[in-house]
Amino acid sequence: MEKIIVRGGNKLHGSVKVEGAKNAVLPVIAASILAERGASTIEDVPSLTDVYTMKEVLTNLNVAVDYNADGRFVVHADRPLKTEAPFEYVRKMRASFLVMGPLLARVGRARIALPGGCAIGSRPIEQHLKGFEAMGATVEIGNGFIEARIDGKLQGTKIYLDFPSVGATENIMMAAVLAEGTTILENVAEEPEIVDLANYLNAMGGKVRGAGTGVIRIDGVESLHGAVHSVIPDRIEAGTFMTAAAITRGNVFVEGAIAEHMRPLVAKMREMGVEILEEESGLRVIGPEKLKAIDIKTMPHPGFPTDMQAQMMALLLKAEGTSVVTETVFENRFMHVEEFRRMNGNIKIEGRSAIVSGPTDLQGAEVGATDLRAGAALVVAGLVADGYTRVTELKHLDRGYVRLTEKLKALGADIERVEEQLENEFVETAELI
Numbered sequence: 001m002e003k004i005i006v007r008g009g010n011k012l013h014g015s016v017k018v019e020g021a022k023n024a025v026l027p028v029i030a031a032s033i034l035a036e037r038g039a040s041t042i043e044d045v046p047s048l049t050d051v052y053t054m055k056e057v058l059t060n061l062n063v064a065v066d067y068n069a070d071g072r073f074v075v076h077a078d079r080p081l082k083t084e085a086p087f088e089y090v091r092k093m094r095a096s097f098l099v100m101g102p103l104l105a106r107v108g109r110a111r112i113a114l115p116g117g118c119a120i121g122s123r124p125i126e127q128h129l130k131g132f133e134a135m136g137a138t139v140e141i142g143n144g145f146i147e148a149r150i151d152g153k154l155q156g157t158k159i160y161l162d163f164p165s166v167g168a169t170e171n172i173m174m175a176a177v178l179a180e181g182t183t184i185l186e187n188v189a190e191e192p193e194i195v196d197l198a199n200y201l202n203a204m205g206g207k208v209r210g211a212g213t214g215v216i217r218i219d220g221v222e223s224l225h226g227a228v229h230s231v232i233p234d235r236i237e238a239g240t241f242m243t244a245a246a247i248t249r250g251n252v253f254v255e256g257a258i259a260e261h262m263r264p265l266v267a268k269m270r271e272m273g274v275e276i277l278e279e280e281s282g283l284r285v286i287g288p289e290k291l292k293a294i295d296i297k298t299m300p301h302p303g304f305p306t307d308m309q310a311q312m313m314a315l316l317l318k319a320e321g322t323s324v325v326t327e328t329v330f331e332n333r334f335m336h337v338e339e340f341r342r343m344n345g346n347i348k349i350e351g352r353s354a355i356v357s358g359p360t361d362l363q364g365a366e367v368g369a370t371d372l373r374a375g376a377a378l379v380v381a382g383l384v385a386d387g388y389t390r391v392t393e394l395k396h397l398d399r400g401y402v403r404l405t406e407k408l409k410a411l412g413a414d415i416e417r418v419e420e421q422l423e424n425e426f427v428e429t430a431e432l433i
């Protein structure tokens with residue numbers, strides 16, 4: 001088993017480059033199967049386990065994929081498609097469910113394993129299904145699968161989402177792009193990743209308008225072709241480095257971070273006293289001597305992103321005073337609280353809020369990455385903890401971060417990723433320095 005071992009105390013300095021966004025690339029790859037002719041070349045694709053899982057999902061659907069961790073993901077989807085995505089993929093990564101909309105649009109049928117619950121909550125998909133049904137599909141659930149069918153073409157219609165779900169917005173958009181007539185999607189997600197997907201669909205010949213606002217209009221087209229598309233930078237990876245820079249009172253340039261995508265995080269970090277400078281090709285973060293306690297409430301974009309909640313909690317542990325962190329997006333996204341307590345964190349949970357009392361003298365401990373952002377947050381906390389923090393369950397972290405350890409090391413962190421049996425070697429070597 002691998003572990004990340006970090007010894008706290010080093011300030012981070014230098015520059016770090018942001019990868020393409022996981023949450024943008026997964027729907028874009030799913031959308032690539034909509035192209036009846038021509039190849040799609042997707043650029044700036046991060047080398048994440050989720051991307052490899054999506055590659056397997058596509059290969060299994062008889063789509064040809066060429067991807068060798070060089071950042072270019074080339075898709076040929078012109079062969080007859082298969083229509084089933086088994087549980088082994090959906091279990092590894094819920095975003096596999098995003099092939100349902102494209103399959104339904106292109107072949108009129110999809111059979112996808114029912115996604116189960118996960119560490120951050122039950123994550124139902126009824127909004128996706130409501131959209132497909134409104135467009136005329138029949139949906140049946142049985143034997144652990146969801147099967148959707150349409151005789152003929154999906155029909156454009158008006159669909160109002162009960163909640164601005166990111167996945168439902170994406171799945172329905174991808175289905176509607178080949179539907180007959182116009183689809184109006186209301187109360188949709190406004191995340192930058194939705195805009196990125198719409199840009200790709202339009203480059204393929206689609207007619208999607210309004211992405212990035214609460215209403216999206218999609219005029220259905222006959223067919224789509226492959227296109228070249230560069231994925232937007234990962235605002236959550238960028239945000240993770242921003243919290244790492246701030247917590248160590250460092251000075252780090254986060255290259256590629258797009259300020260416009262990061263407004264809620266930038267606003268809240270500034271409120272804590274962190275200096276953030278918008279430079280031409282990224283954001284510079286300078287950590288203050290003292291951090292101020294603040295309150296945070298996660299919300300759909302442009303609210304504060306739930307995917308930054310755990311990393312911000314690490315930062316709040318070092319802030320002076322009491323902070324209240326309220327999680328409204330997922331029902332159970334406080335699993336990291338127990339791990340922070342192992343590091344001497346003073347956090348109380350009351351309903352959907354966590355009350356963080358700081359500043360804390362964090363202590364190194366053995367902790368588990370309960371989900372990918374929790375894992376990153378524990379590493380961030382470890383950067384300023386006394387002694388060694390050992391983070392296990394790295395499979396979660398690898399879903400969302402490329403070479404996290406190497407990147408932090410290049411910024412000056414005392415950090416190593418090791419096999420368990422080599423753990424003592426790292427600690428002993430580090431102690432000699």
Ligand SMILES: CC(=O)N[C@H]1[C@@H](OP(=O)(O)OP(=O)(O)OC[C@H]2O[C@@H](n3ccc(=O)[nH]c3=O)[C@H](O)[C@@H]2O)O[C@H](CO)[C@@H](O)[C@@H]1O
Binds near residue numbers: 023163
């Ligand atoms: C691959 C990807 O892009 N993942 C992101 C995406 O996940 P995902 O697309 O799964 O997130 P959603 O926006 O759909 O989910 C948000 C909330 O809505 C609920 N819900 C969703 C759909 C539905 O049909 N019914 C329902 O009740 C979910 O259980 C959750 O509580 O957006 C989340 C919210 O920003 C992020 O944390 C994830 O990193």
Ligand SMILES: C=C(OP(=O)(O)O)C(=O)O
Binds near residue numbers: 094095372373400
């Ligand atoms: C929750 C996340 O991702 P996913 O929806 O892929 O589980 C995340 O990126 O923090």
